Amino acid sequence: MSTQTAPLLEVDDLRVTYGSDDDPVVAVDGVGFTVARGEVVAVVGESGSGKSTTAHAIIGLLSGSGRVVGGTVTFDGQRLDTLPERAFEKVRGARIGLVPQDPTTSLNPVIRIGDQIAETLRIHGLADRRTAKLEALRILEEAGLDNPELRAKQYPQALSGGQRQRVLIGIALACGPDLVIADEPTSALDVTVQRRILDHLEARIAETGTAVLLITHDLGVAADRADRIVVMQNGQVVESGPALDVLDNPRHEYTWALLAAAPSLTDTVRPDRVPAEPLLTVTDVSKTFRIDRRNSLDAVRTVSFEVPRGRTVSLVGESGSGKSTVARIAIRLETPTSGRIRFDGNDITALRGRNLRALRRRVQIVHQNPYASLNPKLTIRDIVAEPLGAFGIGSKSERATRVAELLDQVALSSAHLDRTPAELSGGQRQRVAIARAIALHPELLVLDEPVSALDVSVQAQILDLLTDLQNELGLSYLFISHDLAVVRQISDTVAVMRSGEVVEFGATTEIFDNPQHEYTRVLLDAIPGKVRHVR
Structure with missing residues (x-):
């Protein structure tokens, strides 16, 4: 094979174990795939399938007792699986960038954002102390962050999840790598933020010709973003091929199961049910948080809705929309600045002491x-x-x-x-x-993003469980989510929140089939898997 057609990355019969030599646990068992220059390959599977272990083995970052015990990893003609750590340090970051899953734990909380980016550039000899600060501002701007000068001076905890993830993408691309490994880069983000982050990553790799190994449990994301898909189960590759082939004509039963469980790739909508009397009524509720003597934040503004008995009402919106604050107010974990809350016909807005404790049982x-x-x-x-x-x-x-x-x-x-x-x-x-x-x-459960951190198959199991419990026990649910694909499956009615206000409210079928507000349409368009494109 000529160097022009040789793959950039080739993983062949890779085996990784954890634990002792006497009693090893096999995490990756004979995995093989390739990534061509400029190609996006998605590795999909549930937690425990071995996909992240495979990614970490490629860049020599296996944790604990993890070790490569068989197979080869070849990058641009160079063996990585036998590379000494000192030599690996010249490859990692400079030629292979990593976008880790959790920006909260991946950025140093006591070092300013600009200094963390500058450090990467200095380590790889791409800038000195003076020019590194200027380059960090350029990278922050390219990463799509507003006001790079301010962001460079901030610590990670002052940024939102989406902003922190953009910083990590900026760091991964800072040295112009040939390959970026993106390990669940958007799994903890709102769908609209997820879309913007993936759009940004796609635009940057289009500019640079960088290849991407995308690790994800979300087949909807893989459907939108990948040229090829590798499906892993129990440490092995069970299916691989062009993205459209794998998604439209899956051959392995596990791939079928993943597709069936992915809420973004299904059109399941709970059928309309007979109206029921309200259990919870929220009327014109507002909440203002005092920041300091001069400044305050209107987190919730005149929100009203009802949760009927035995039904599910979902509050959807991006982080910061006020949905979780409303939910906490509704069950008196927060006190509203104004407005009224009634539960089972009784005003609970100002409940205290013994009466409030009695409410906690319900x-x-x-x-x-x-x-x-x-x-x-x-x-x-x-x-x-x-x-x-x-x-x-x-x-x-x-x-x-x-x-x-x-x-x-x-x-x-x-x-x-x-x-x-x-x-x-x-x-x-x-x-x-x-x-x-x-x-x-209890009569009412508030479910605050209860499945957002779970694999799609486990997510489907929990949603089915909640549906069964509701039917069996007559429970009412106030379901909080940023993911309209999940909301579609479980909700009777949906309230769409933005900037502390409800901008649209209606039956689930109405919201999905005939959205009235532009923001609702933005949320619907952001559901991954709606456009299966080939790059």
């Missing part, structure tokens, strides 16, 4: 990140039993029986009872969070 919340919301020191048995003990419900044996029933309701076995959250998968942890939330027989 309304519960399930948070976005179950790992952060579950006590890592407690067993699953104790976590689920905690609200029962807090309200003095039942004897010790009765609570134990109730906990077992709750786990069964969320499709977890008794084998999970004595495990800790760290020993469970993300989907299992979210099931535990739901079990704890329904322990007190």
Whole structure:
């Protein structure tokens, strides 16, 4: 094969293990694929499929006891799997850039943004101390950040998730690499921000001819962005080929399952149901946060909606739209500046003390990140039993029986009872969070981005579970999400929020089939997978 047609990256029969030599755990087992110059290849699969381990093995960043035990990784004719670390440092960053998944943990919180970019340039000899600062401003501007001079002086925590991800893309592209590995670069972002970030990345690689290895669990993103798709399951490649072929004519049953579970690639809409009386009524609610003596923020402005009994109302919008603040106000975790909240016909706006505690039994919340919301020191048995003990419900044996029933309701076995959250998968942890939330027989659940951090297949399982529980227990849901594709599957009505206001409200079918507000149309257009294009 001539050098003109040789692939830029070639992974052949790669094997990676973790643990000891005596009892190794195989994470990647015989993986092989290529990436041509200027090509976008997406590696897709659930958590645990080995896709991120493969990416980290390519650039020599395996964590802990991870090691390459077989196969080869060749980059532009050079073996990487046998490269000494000192030599690898000249490749990593300079010729292979990395966009990591979590910008919160990937940027140093005590170093200013401009200095972090400048450091990358100095390490690879592309700038000195003086010119590096100027180059950092140029990179921030190319990354699409407003006011680069200000952003360069800020620390990462002062930036939004989308802004931090743009910084990471800027750092990855700073040295003009031949290949960028993007490891779930937008999984934690709003769909509109995700689209802008991926559009930006696509434009930059088009300018430079950089190849991209895109690691993602979202087949909708792969459908929109990739030339070829590699599907991984249990550490192996089960299918690969041109993106349109894999998506339109999948051959492996696992690929079929991923496609069926992807909300952005399905058109499932909950059918209209008979109207029900309101359980929760929010009327003209506003919330102003005082920042300092002179400045304040109007986070929510005159928001009104109802949640009927046994139905699901979704609040959708980008981060900062006010949807989570509204939800917290609705269940009295926040006090409104003005407006009224009624629950089961009673005004709860100013509830305090014993009456507010009584309300807590009737309304519960399930948070976005179950790992952060579950006590890592407690067993699953104790976590689920905690609200029962807090309200003095039942004897010790009765609570134990109730906990077992709750786990069964969320499709977890008794084998999970004595495990800790760290020993469970993300989907299992979210099931535990739901079990704890329904322990007190509440009437209303607030679900704050409950599936945004999960793989699409696990996401589908949790949505099905929530639907089953609603039908079985008559629960009402206030569902918070930035993802209209998810909302479409579970909602009876949808309220679209922007800048603290509800800009559109209606039945799910109306919102999706005939959106009235321009912002709603923007959210709908941002759903990944709607345009399966070939670059």
